[in-house]
Amino acid sequence: MTGNPEQSKKKPAQNPAAPADDNILRRQRRQKAAELREAGIPLFPNTFRPRDTIAEIKAQYERMDASRLESMEETKFILGGRIMALRSFGKAAFIKIQDRSGSLQCHVEKATVGEERYALFKKLDVGDMIGVRGPLFRTRTQELTLKVESLQLVTKSYRPLPEKFHGLTDVEQRYRQRYLDLIMNQDVREIFKSRSTIVSTVRRYLEERRFMEVETPMMQLIPGGALARPFETYHNALGMKLYLRVAPELYLKRLVVGGLERVFELNRNFRNEGISVRHNPEFTMLEFYMAYADYEDLMTITEELVSQCAMAVRGALKFEYQGREIDLNPPWRNFDFRTSLLEIGGVPPEVLFKYDKALALSRELGGVHKPSDGLGKILHKIFEVLVEPELWQPTFITGYPRDISPLSRTNDLDHEIVDRFEFFIAGREMGNGFSELNDPDDQRERFKEQVAEREAGDEEARFMDKDYVRALEYGLPPTAGEGLGIDRLVMLLTDQPSIREVILFPLLRPERA
RNA sequence: ACCGGGGUAGCUCAGUUGGCAGAGCAAAGGAUUUUUAAUCCUUGAGGCGCGGGUUCGAUUCCCGCCCCCGGUACCA
Structure with a gap:
């Protein structure tokens, strides 16, 4: 697919294919994307391959205690997923990433990933898809967490996700944008x-x-x-x-x-x-x-x-x-x-055999009938009203x-x-x-x-x-x-x-x- | 098709008996290395579904229309 060639008149976009957009949240994301691109970070690379899934990791390690996890620090996991939550503390951050099988907390710290990668990380948004690699550990509250040793941007997201707490509940939007519904719910x-x-x-x-x-x-x-x-x-x-x-x-x-x-x-x-x-x-x-x-x-x-x-x-x-x-x-x-x-249905017996009685009852129940309707069709109408719901x-x-x-x-x-x-x-x-x-x-x-x-x-x-x-x-x-x-x-x-x-x-x- | 409910910031929702449009989260800037809807300070963000009308002034009142949900009718 090629982008929309129509260029923004309001602001000279970094990406000439980018459509005009007066929504500030989307502009901010475009701006960050432009900065990443200028830093030589590809926004839509197709090179990352996850090796593990979150569900498998949880199935295998959810019960393992902190010291055992610590002892297998050399075992690395490779996951791809969408950032669903981000809590930043300056030189470190907790993120929640979600793949097709579930979601897992990851911990990203400057001291581990290095100055340069951490600068990249700081430009990422909730909704972006990333690939991460690292061992598992347990946090102070014993949550199973992946310690990110390396990460890369896999797909940049230009639109903000619904809010984390209430999520997406609007029925119309859920049906029209089912992809969002599936991400959020x-x-x-x-x-x-x-x-x-x-x-x-x-x-x-x-x-x-x-x-x-x-x-x-x-x-x-x-x-x-x-x-x-x-x-x-x-x-x-x-x-x-x-x-x-x-x-x-x-x-x-x-x-x-x-x-x-x-x-x-x-x-x-x-x-x-x-x-x-x-x-x-x-x-x-x-x-x-x-x-x-x-x-x-x-x-x-x-x-x-x-x-x-x-x-x-x-x-x-x-x-x-x-x-x-x-x-x-x-x-x-x-x-x-x-x-x-x-x-x-509690229907009187004569209705079963007398056309006029059946027709009268069905009409009483709100049935609409054509002259061509036979007894069977009328009885079926009565059945639908009186019997089926029971x-x-x-x-x-x-x-x-x-x-x-x-x-x-x-x-x-x-x-x-x-x-x-x-x-x-x-x-x-x-x-x-x-x-x-x-x-x-x-x-x-x-x-x-x-x-x-x-x-x-x-x-x-x-x-x-x-x-x-x-x-x-x-x-x-x-x-x-x-x-x-x-x-x-x-x-x-x-x-x-x-x-x-x-x-x-x-x-x-x-x-x- | 008819009856009822709804449409306000990216999301979840308040609100105005007609007088500059609000909150929380999300976002931006700053602080912060164990958070769990993180916290603290600062800031920005809105054609109030669409189109008419009444009015000095309409998101609010009136008329028409669009979309969604539920019910009725048609059907599985």
């Missing part, structure tokens, strides 16, 4: 480390069971696989409208038709809908498909998978989420959809109505319901799994119903996907598939109330100049 770092642990735990779990990770189109001609409004985009050379996928489902099942039998995709979906503490327009979903399995097999897998993630980041299956206990120990509760409406402990709901499940296999005994479950933890939907509908003629009819709903004004209804039906005509083996919201799982396991706290760069409106 270790608990935020921990959240994203946990997120990474969860994702790799999921991958390991599936790979151990011979699932193959695949990538299917995010830009799709026909947005299928979920009831949601898509984002639209346009390909210039091909001259065609494309949609960002709302789900990878239909492509993954084509792969099962192709014989891959066990596939998963762990990646982004895009839904053009509202934003809330539980919804971001782009979000991460695990979808996996398993031939020769049914939805009940998936329920077992779900319990295992979520439990392993919990063990990986919490080390326990019982923990608190937002002050209330969650117990992930299997088996999880299991309710029939209609039963849950009666027993948890499902704090992990719970499977089964026996979903057929008309809100256009890709699920119809139940063999009751043709009004499908072989599907959703599971809920902490009052919110975490995932959705079902035995796949693999009868092509049945699937074609379901698509037609969806198209009719779309024509009746339901923008979330699906499109007809003729190629998908053609694929089914070749034969999809009996298969079960599941989608699991990774962001929500991370929220649960990191005890975060908002999805934005588990997404590094949540979508925000542009900030104004």
Whole structure:
């Protein structure tokens, strides 16, 4: 990258690429940087290589007493990090440096590093990155400290960090400048480390069971696989409208038709809908498909998978989420959809079968319905209001109505319901799994119903996907598939109330100049 | 989209029933070789989210707008 060639008119900058800046703190830092450069100190060298990390040092030496540390004075450590605090005493100073693994106090004294290096050190600011080398010792208060014998500037920082005590708390700034958030707030770092642990735990779990990770189109001609409004985009050379996928489902099942039998995709979906503490327009979903399995097999897998993630980041299956206990120990509760409406939602029995009663109740609860909405959709709306928030402990709901499940296999005994479950933890939907509908003629009819709903004004209804039906005509083996919201799982396991706290760069409106 | 809360120094926050805009930390200069939000002295730092209006005078009152947070609606 080249700097901004526009030169400051107010003051002749030492660095001609430096932009005009009327903020005094940044000017002061530029001034110090200029002095360092004039003294022949490179501001952005790429020569220093740390050999140790702070976490490793602490793990090994945190328990060692002062005299033992003293006896190993010849053992030197080489660390790189950002200066987070600086307490100067004239001829010596304590600094706190932070690397990716933690932070450590260092002691810099003129007598040790020499006149010249100490003069360099005096020009450094909090926020600068340095490399240090030296042995460990303990201070009067027994804090493990690195005695700096040599140091070098690794990267100059032109902007001041937030204050050390309160740090950065402004939510907007934290999201817009996530890098600052990560520098200042270790608990935020921990959240994203946990997120990474969860994702790799999921991958390991599936790979151990011979699932193959695949990538299917995010830009799709026909947005299928979920009831949601898509984002639209346009390909210039091909001259065609494309949609960002709302789900990878239909492509993954084509792969099962192709014989891959066990596939998963762990990646982004895009839904053009509202934003809330539980919804971001782009979000991460695990979808996996398993031939020769049914939805009940998936329920077992779900319990295992979520439990392993919990063990990986919490080390326990019982923990608190937002002050209330969650117990992930299997088996999880299991309710029939209609039963849950009666027993948890307290709905009168006739609502389950009488369209008018259901519609009246849903509207009473604030539901908005189109004339095309069937009984299943109305009951589901009631479920969302009366039942879902009550499902704090992990719970499977089964026996979903057929008309809100256009890709699920119809139940063999009751043709009004499908072989599907959703599971809920902490009052919110975490995932959705079902035995796949693999009868092509049945699937074609379901698509037609969806198209009719779309024509009746339901923008979330699906499109007809003729190629998908053609694929089914070749034969999809009996298969079960599941989608699991990774962001929500991370929220649960990191005890975060908002999805934005588990997404590094949540979508925000542009900030104004 | 609607309802509520918020936007003041680099950061965390006070404040003005309309009268030169404040603190702590951070910063600059000085003192200081064991600090832990180090301490002491001195100093500087601000378009009070943006644009209009009322007024002798607006950060404060009025109107419009922008951004963030929470809730409702849509959804996972």
